[in-house]
Amino acid sequence: MTTPTLAPAFGVISGRTVQRVLAHRERQIVDLMEATYRQHGSGETVNPPSYFLHFPDRPTARIIALPAAIGVRTSAAGIKWISSYPENPAKGLPRASAVLVLNDTDTGYPKACLEASVISASRTAASAALAAVTLGRDRTSRGRVGFFGAGLIARYIHTYLAALDWPFDEIGVHDTDPARAQGLADRLRATGPDTPVRVHTDPAAFVRAHDVIVFATTAGSPHVTDPALFGHHPLVLHISLRDLSPQVVLGGVNILDDIDHCLTADTSPHLAEKLTGNRDFIAGTLHDVLTADLEVPADQTVIFSPFGLGVLDLALAEFVYAQCLASNGLEVIDGFFSELGG
Secondary structure, three states, X not given: OOOOOOOOOOEEEOHHHHHHHHOOOHHHHXXXXXXXXXXXXXXXXXXXXXXXXXXXXXXXXEEXXXXXXXXXXXXXXXXXXXXXXXXXXXXXXXXXXXXXXXXXXXXOOEEEEEEOHHHHHHHHHHHHHHHHHHHHOOOOOOOEXXXXXXXXXXXXXXXXXXXXXOOOOEEXXXXXXXXXXXXXXXXXXXXXXXXXXXXXXXXXXXXXXXOEEEEOOOOOOOOEOOHHHHOOXXXXXXXXXXXXXXXXXXXXXXXXXXXXXXXXXXXXXXXXXXXXXXXXXXXXXXXXXHOOOXXXXXXXXXXXXOOOOHHHHHHHHHHHHHHHHHOOOOEEOOOOOHHHOO
16 A cells, blocks of 8 residues: 655744844855856756736836746755735835745645845845855955945845955945935945945945945846946946946946846846847856856956746745744644645
């Protein structure tokens, strides 16, 4: 008689628990992101195109589905469902919210639902920090770091760079909302009192003033359009993907996380492809640099544009899930699957 396969217990992991699990593990998370990038670059993942759900009555809002799987013999599978509602802050709510569902790889049954805003922010920051270290290691000038956009992602990226011992000489902050810029500046002064922090009101002067520029805005279309601003050849972490005009993109050495994924949805690199009719302006991927298949010049403008791969969220969610199982931190929902007697 065949012993029936049991479905996994279904559990919920709250945002508070996710924060607790990931706290003070920045280096470990960066290492996990690097390992996942290497798996993805080696063809050991499944990362379909993201699906964007738009609404006729809410043109600025969207909800995005990011399905993914990891492993030649699948070791992890799931989907992140993340919303972006730019009007939320006026209601006292964060702009973005997210959940992530993990599936059991033997049966396909969902095994956990995690609050995923912290996972999303952490993998974004870890990816950015990994790119900064990988692409900036040979630069003679990298101590003047500027954050264009003063939200949660900028704060997370600073935390991850600091955890990797980034050599901050001074920090600049610019945001279209002066109060947000001042708020981030005050927070950064408190976490690193020996590093000067300055709020910039002129975006052009801000760009010229920094060796490393982190774009972490909610921009829907390019607003930085003058290639001459980058004449000092900074390292640009183009996290929000839509800040730079095609002309600026074409003036830099472009490194993407995944070429096909990044050249969609009118990202700045996608607009550059539309303008030129080709992809010749793309030097390669972060995986190419990690594996030494691509050497990045230290004396040119280098632009890293990460689309934000679902496999990164998935890897981090599986890490959180494993930690919760080990510490009995999984809130199991008894009888969740009705056909199994719930």
